[in-house]
Amino acid sequence: MNVMSFVYGFLVLLGVFVFQTTLTGLNRKVTARLQKRYGARWYQQFLDIFKALRKDSTSHGWVFDFGVIMALGGIMATVIFIPVAGFEAFPGLDNIFVISYLLAVGMLGMAMSAAGSGNPWASIGVARALTNMLAYDVPLMIVIFTLIFAFDSSSLSEIAALQQGMGILGWNAFRMPLGGIVAVIALLGMLGKKPFDSFIAPTEIASGPMVEYGGKHLGFMFILHEFMTFIEVSIILSLFFGGGATIWEYMLKYAVLYTFMNIISGVMPRFKIDQAVKYFYRVPLAMAIVQGLVVIFTGLGVTLWF
Amino acid sequence: MVLDEKDNRNVWEKIGDYFSANSIWMKWYCTGCGAIELPPTMTSRYDMERLGMGPMATPRQADVLLITGYLSTKTLRRVIYSYEQMNSPRFIVAFGSCTINGGIYYDSYATIGRLDKYLPVDLYIAGCMPRPEVVMNGFNELIKMIKKGQAKGWKHYQENYEWYKKNQLDSLGEVIIKDEFHE
Amino acid sequence: MINPVFMIAIPLILAFLSLVAARIKKWLLLSGVLINIAILFFLEKGETVIGGFKPPFGINLILDNYSMVGLALAGLLLLAGVVLSLDKADKYSTVLLTALAGINGMLLTGDLFNLFIFMEITIISAYILSTAGKKPEYSFNYLVIGSIGSVFYLAGLVVFYSLTGTLNMADLAAQNLSMGTPELLVPLFLIFTAFAIEAKLIPFGGWVKGVYGNSNRLTGALFASVYASTVLFVFGRVFNEVFALSGAVQTIIVLIGVVTFAFGEAAAFRQVKMRRILLYSSIGQSGLAAALFALGLIFPAVLLVISNAVSKFIMFSITGKLREIYKTDDYTDLKGVFFSNKLTGIAFSISAMSLIGLPLFFGFYAKLNALTALFNGGNWFIPAVILLFAIVEGAYFIRLLIALWAPGKEGEIADKSHAVGEIRIFNIKKSILVFILSLVILAAGLIPDLAGKLISSDSGFMGGDGPAFTMSQLKGGE
Amino acid sequence: MNLTIILAVTVVLAVVSFFITRLNKKAGGFLTVIASLFAFVGLFLLKGSIGGEFSIFYFSFKITMVGWYFALIMVLAYSMTSFFNPFWMDKMMYPGSYNFMYLLSMAGTIGMFFAKDFITLFIFWETVVWSSTFIIQLGKSRKASYVYYVVSAIGSMATLFAIMMAYSVSGTFVISEAFAGLSGGAAIAVFFTFILSGLAKIGIFPFHVWLPAAHGNAPHTFSPVLSGGLVKMGAFIAFLSVTAFPAYEIFSGMFKVMGTPFPIYFLMALGAISIIVGTLMAIKQEDAKKLLAYSSVANGGYILIGILMLDQVGFAGGMMHLVNHAVASAAAFLAIAAVAYRTGTTKMSEMGGMIHRMPVTYIVYLVAIISMAGIPPMGGFVSKWLIFQGLADKGMLFLAAAAFFGSIGSFMYVFRPLSAVFLGQTFTRDLKKKEVGFFMMLPMLILTALSILAGVFPNTILRVITEIQASVGISPVTLAENTIVTVNGYLDAFRVFIVFGFGFTIAFVIFIVRRKSKKVELMDTYTSAEFIHTRELLHYSSKFYAPFERLYDKAPDTMKLYKKIAVKIGELGNLTESLFYGHKPEKTVFWVMITGIFVVIIGGVV
Structure with missing residues (x-):
């Protein structure tokens, strides 16, 4: 741990922000095209964020502010731990449990701030978001558990490296197809994309946790959302799609995966929150357990199929 | 509105106004009939997202309060409440002729005639109904105004707060709160 | 050294005197029980022959360790009972003195027929005492069942006499009768029935519910402590020293004891009236003691009897008084009654916790000894039953204690405003007496080895084993 | 330091406090603080004499590392909670006996952990049980006390049976030798009956019923002890049942599931079930204390699984979770007690927005729940991480699934009191309420600091655990300077904390350079422009997870099972x-x- 690590960490943050925000902007265009619209400009997301930061804001007490800072701080710390194409600002800390629980700091901060606004819709939104999390995380964690058991490592970069150099069929998504499907479905839930986006339903509960945010708070939320998206997609990318040997490969794969998620989401209706739980505990959970048992008892998928 | 004031913004404000102009988030206050014109404006035919515009869920998040049509005195209170919850810079776009002079309800005891008296309207989109083309045109105008720093209704509201408040109170009269659901 | 005969003679004489001098009968009673205690420690140990004929032809009294413990327990508790409820005891002075003579006789005698006579004296006194409940039908019930027991006992004796030609305990024991044969089985069963009826074993103790359930603070305390422990002591002697149980007979008796324990505790579990709780608990305890006696585990059984007698004495006394004051013994109507009677309440709690067998109290030592002895005998089933129903026992006693200590609505903190009345249960002197009695349980629980030594001088009773478990054994002893 | 002195002094002070309380209630309460702090310091100094033996009366004690570790956790909970005692004396029906029982049960726990033989252990154990029974009855429910006693009794009677059975084989009560020579059916019987009291105390399914009843209804000053302390007694029994009773060796010939003998795996599965049951039930509680009680059920499951693994990593996690959960749950219960001290209620639907009145209490609760949910940088994260690593190492899929479920579910339930009690709208009644005094704040702050320290420097605690592991003959968890190394990866909690601080600083700087926000009143929120005048109506607290609760609201209640048995008896x-x-x-x-x-x-x- 030296000063350079922090500099690298800061650069990672900056790079991720630019990359992911651009990608989000592009994906807004993709979604628009799905709906036969022209869509926003590719840099629209930047405009939105900077405009929000520019505006005045309202605060509902110290926890409202503190939660926002804690959320963004936690999420940014998590981003620094994410290995990008084998590069890590703080080597060795890319433990999957560390990442997924550090992510929870950000979520807790956001939930705290939202509930601290005093708006019941925010609380409802948070309640739904947490329920949603319980739904998608259990199948996903089982699959990740299977991976850890199979590869004797809980490091994202190591698992990613283990899949490289064997062509496309070396990816865990193909070695453990059921697990791969679960991961992709869970990613939809993690990203809060349709059909699992009932916690930010804009007209039903006035965008849930976001209801009281305006100005810089809202800007923070947008930045946070970009980072969070990056973390979530990166986890799945590293675990199931081989990460990337080079930064370009990584970015390309990332863009494809993210856009794919967006396209699926673009044509989906929305689940009610209890429907989402039921769905995740029926299909993906069963698939995850089957995959886990297969790997643990037969060892199938730990090595290549052929 | 006063349109011919000198431009005395600094660089940061100019940049800020550029962002504001290109990212207009609206809170639609759709009690009047004008709301029907908004879905076509939003969807593929006219696609307002091209200009960075979009509907938002709450006034806290929004930059523009879009009032579509007539306002009864009872809803006026709500509109004022919503406007005061918005963060500056904030703009009001009044939509349809009812907001200008009461429209076909010009002689109703229950609706207000001129919105301008109660809230600082930055831009009127006239018509009964204004078609999406007009709406888009109007917003283009708003974007230009914001870019030039001419949409200063919110500042005007701050400066002439007493005047607005007096008009509002005159119109609304005294509200007696009986319980949560009856006033 | 004093001849043990005086233990029987003095109370009898005083009983006659109390008929003559009715005015001072209260004092006669008091002096009777006091003298009884006083001479207890100067009694001549060993065998005393009465009437010049040598046993097995004559009658003899045996004062060994075992009868000494029984005498001391009965005498002390009777004294405590009389002192605590002198106003009630006054009326029954003659009866109580006669009972004392009978009880002492039962514990001392070395002859089965003599035992019958003393038992009759004792039981008849119990019949009379049971009338204090003012429910004649229950006394009658007791009378009928008790008489059946007497008749059975007598019939059993007749058979034994015709078979062996003797009724002297030592003599019978020396004959080494094999209990397996059917001709002995029937008389044995007859004798067992007599004791089972008095010891309240299921299914023989049908009279208990009426008699104990309508007892007052004097009679309840005496029935449950003095009478019950005496009967169990004699039971222990008869079925260990006289008839050595073995085989199927032993199994049946043990089974009856264990079933009594289990069913008694279960029955107590569903009661809300305090006297009922105590009576079924007594049934359970005596079932357990009987089972242990039948298994030949005399020391643990004696401990159990002692601990039960003292605890039941305290609890029945307090319950009887509560019933007198509040006209009810339903504990749901007596919530928080100990708030203004802390000393009495602590005494009651200590007794109850000792009965459950919680550590720091004497009952725990008794239970531990019983368990160790049972396990040493290779038996795991009875310990399992004991422990299983110890949970039930704990459940109802703790429920009772909680109700009596902490009043309050469910969902609100315990508050004295919900407590029943502020009447003192006992006046300060009596409270202290009861409290000291409970402190004995606590003290004996804290220094159990010493207590055990006091009881059995380490040697056990009637040739049986001494303590199966001592605390000193923990300190690297064995 | 001499253990007998600690025990004797606490018992004597217990009696003294009984009488002093009769003279002056507050003084008696303060005496419990002094006595428990004395015991804590004394125990801390006792570390020097590990391996030594003491005896008093017929009790004999042996100071072991694990006993010391457990006792320290226990007395920490006692001493921290005792700071609240003086302020609650007026609300107690029997303040004197409360103080007496409080200290007596503390002495009981200390004696129990150092017992050299099982009878000593059992005597102290039962003393704790009955004394705490009499404390619980002073709280909000008499039934709770009853349930507590009965469930405890089921456990302790079973354990007594096991001790006696083992004694009949080995002829000794000494803990280290008592289980020698057991085999076959007897071994299984002894194992299951012995651990039963542990299960009952930890609150493992189906014995978990007493926790919500007792924790939820005990006096507010005793719930932290129950959850932070007494529950851990069960963990000690679980520990003994895999070490003193060498379950892995005795059952080594049996059918194995994922390398673990079936009886042990069965118990682990029970632990997993308690995690799920505890989590699901905690989610739907309406009372903050009951909610925390169910969270203790879930965390007890983690502890049991961890300890029963008896391996390098998972065991260390289980042992460390003991202290983390003790600290966190004591702090959370204390925070709720502090709120109850001001508002007089623990029902979540009757409070809101206490953060604006009691900010310090809020921080305490926040840190506690972060630790409880296993989120870095608090202690709970490290221990849960270790347990996960242990499970992943062995490939115990179903246990891991339950552990994950509990871990993520814990976000749901810990957030609920946070949102309902502390955040949201302040009720009109509470607008003038003040923060608790410094004396009550102090223990909460200490516990909070401990939670954070355990998360940032976990190796301080893990070093003790490595010694325990060495003492029971398993390879200790590998520790580098700040790093915990396992087969599947390593964790540097300190660096995680620093990076988190780095991220937080960046966010803070961005926040601070932007224009200051306008402070508005809490009632000034978006309500679809409707005017709401009643604060209580604008607070979302009851049926928080209604859509989720609906999915399992028909689940059977375990209490019914007990009621049925009671009816049968x-x-x-x-x-x-x-x-x-x-x-x-x-x-x-x-x-x-x-x-x-x-x-x-x-x-x-x-």
């Missing part, structure tokens, strides 16, 4: 009464005859 009693104890002599005569005939027949046959 009552029926047996009824039967006994009606069969044998009528008021008619005929009945008895009938039974005498029947028994007679039966005996004769049996005699004839034999």
Whole structure:
């Protein structure tokens, strides 16, 4: 741990922000095209964020502010731990449990701030978001558990490296197809994309946790959302799609995966929150357990199929 | 509105106004009939997202309060409440002729005639109904105004707060709160 | 050294005197029980022959360790009972003195027929005492069942006499009768029935519910402590020293004891009236003691009897008084009654916790000894039953204690405003007496080895084993 | 330091406090603080004499590392909670006996952990049980105390059975030797009966019923002790049942699941079930204390799984979770107690927005729940991480699934009191309420600091655990300077904390350079422009996770099982009464005859 690590960490943050925000902007265009619209400009997301930061804001007490800072701080710390194409600002800390629980700091901060606004819709939104999390995380964690058991490592970069150099069929998504499907479905839930986006339903509960945010708070939320998206997609990318040997490969794969998620989401209706739980505990959970048992008892998928 | 004031913004404000102009988030206050014109404006035919515009869920998040049509005195209170919850810079776009002079309800005891008296309207989109083309045109105008720093209704509201408040109170009269659901 | 005969003679004489001098009968009673205690420690140990004929032809009294413990327990508790409820005891002075003579006789005698006579004296006194409940039908019930027991006992004796030609305990024991044969089985069963009826074993103790359930603070305390422990002591002697149980007979008796324990505790579990709780608990305890006696585990059984007698004495006394004051013994109507009677309440709690067998109290030592002895005998089933129903026992006693200590609505903190009345249960002197009695349980629980030594001088009773478990054994002893 | 002195002084002070409380209630309360702090310091100094033996009366004690570790956790909970005692004396019905029982039960726990033989252990154990029973009854429910006693009794009677059975084989009560020579069916019987009291105390399914009842209804000053302390007694029994009773060796010949003998795996599965049950039930509680109680059930499951693994990593996690959960849950209960001290209620629907009145209490609760949910940078994260690593190492899929479920579910339930009690709208009634005084704040702050320290420098605690691991003969978890190394990766909690601080600083700087926000009143929120005047109506707190709760609201209640058993015993009693104890002599005569005939027949046959 030296000063350079922090500099690298800061650069990672900056790079991720630019990359992911651009990608989000592009994906807004993709979604628009799905709906036969022209869509926003590719840099629209930047405009939105900077405009929000520019505006005045309202605060509902110290926890409202503190939660926002804690959320963004936690999420940014998590981003620094994410290995990008084998590069890590703080080597060795890319433990999957560390990442997924550090992510929870950000979520807790956001939930705290939202509930601290005093708006019941925010609380409802948070309640739904947490329920949603319980739904998608259990199948996903089982699959990740299977991976850890199979590869004797809980490091994202190591698992990613283990899949490289064997062509496309070396990816865990193909070695453990059921697990791969679960991961992709869970990613939809993690990203809060349709059909699992009932916690930010804009007209039903006035965008849930976001209801009281305006100005810089809202800007923070947008930045946070970009980072969070990056973390979530990166986890799945590293675990199931081989990460990337080079930064370009990584970015390309990332863009494809993210856009794919967006396209699926673009044509989906929305689940009610209890429907989402039921769905995740029926299909993906069963698939995850089957995959886990297969790997643990037969060892199938730990090595290549052929 | 006063349109011919000198431009005395600094660089940061100019940049800020550029962002504001290109990212207009609206809170639609759709009690009047004008709301029907908004879905076509939003969807593929006219696609307002091209200009960075979009509907938002709450006034806290929004930059523009879009009032579509007539306002009864009872809803006026709500509109004022919503406007005061918005963060500056904030703009009001009044939509349809009812907001200008009461429209076909010009002689109703229950609706207000001129919105301008109660809230600082930055831009009127006239018509009964204004078609999406007009709406888009109007917003283009708003974007230009914001870019030039001419949409200063919110500042005007701050400066002439007493005047607005007096008009509002005159119109609304005294509200007696009986319980949560009856006033 | 004093001849043990005086233990029987003095109370009898005083009983006659109390008929003559009715005015001072209260004092006669008091002096009777006091003298009884006083001479207890100067009694001549060993065998005393009465009437010049040598046993097995004559009658003899045996004062060994075992009868000494029984005498001391009965005498002390009777004294405590009389002192605590002198106003009630006054009326029954003659009866109580006669009972004392009978009880002492039962514990001392070395002859089965003599035992019958003393038992009759004792039981008849119990019949009379049971009338204090003012429910004649229950006394009658007791009378009928008790008489059946007497008749059975007598019939059993007749058979034994015709078979062996003797009724002297030592003599019978020396004959080494094999209990397996059917001709002995029937008389044995007859004798067992007599004791089972008095010891309240299921299914023989049908009279208990009426008699104990309508007892007052004097009679309840005496029935449950003095009478019950005496009967169990004699039971222990008869079925260990006289008839050595073995085989199927032993199994049946043990089974009856264990079933009594289990069913008694279960029955107590569903009661809300305090006297009922105590009576079924007594049934359970005596079932357990009987089972242990039948298994030949005399020391643990004696401990159990002692601990039960003292605890039941305290609890029945307090319950009887509560019933007198509040006209009810339903504990749901007596919530928080100990708030203004802390000393009495602590005494009651200590007794109850000792009965459950919680550590720091004497009952725990008794239970531990019983368990160790049972396990040493290779038996795991009875310990399992004991422990299983110890949970039930704990459940109802703790429920009772909680109700009596902490009043309050469910969902609100315990508050004295919900407590029943502020009447003192006992006046300060009596409270202290009861409290000291409970402190004995606590003290004996804290220094159990010493207590055990006091009881059995380490040697056990009637040739049986001494303590199966001592605390000193923990300190690297064995 | 001498253990006998600690024990003697606490017991004597217990008696003294009883009498002092009769004179002056507050003074008696302060005496408990002094006594428990004395015990804590004394125990801390006792580390020097590990391996030594003490005896008092007939009790003999052996100072072991694990005993010291457990006792320290326990007395920490006691001493921290005791700071609240003086302020609650007026609300107690029996303040004197409360103080007496408080210290007596503390002495009981200390003695229990250092016991050299099982009888000593059992005596102290039961003393704790009955003394705490009498404390719990002073709280909000008499039934709770009853349930607590009965469940505890089930456990302790079973354990007594096991001890006695083992004694009949080995002939000794000394803990280290008592289980020698067991094998076959007897070993299984002893194992399961022995650990039963542990299960009952930890609150493992189906014995978890007492936790919500007792934790939820005990006096507010005793719930932290129950959850932070007494529950850990069960973990000690679990520890003994895999070490003193070498379960892995004795059952090594048995059918194995993922390398673990079936009896142990079965218990681990029970632990997993308690995690799920605890989590699901905690989610739907309406009372903050009951919610935390169910969270103790879930965390007990983690502890049990961890300890039973008895390996390098998972065991260390389980042992470390003991201290983390003790600290976090004591702090959370204390925070709720502090709120209850001001508002007089623990029902979540009757409070809101306390953060604006009691900010310090809020921070305490926040840190506690972060630790409880296992989120870095608090202690709970490290221990859960270790448990996960242990499970992943062995490939115990179903246990891991339950652990994950509990871990993520914990976000849901810990957030609920946070949102309902501390955040949201302040009720009109509470607008003038103040923060608790410094004396009550102090223990909460200490616990908070401990939580954070355990998360940032976990190796301080893990070093003690490595010694425990070495003492029971398993390879200790590998520790580098700040790093915990496992087969599947390593964790540097300190660096995680620093990076988190780095991220937080960046966010803070961005926040601070932007224009200051306008502070508005809490009632000034978006309500679809509707005017709401009642604060209580604008607060979302009851049925928080209603859509999720609906999915399992028909789940059977375990309490019903106990009630059914109670009814059955009552029926047996009824039967006994009606069969044998009528008021008619005929009945008895009938039974005498029947028994007679039966005996004769049996005699004839034999």
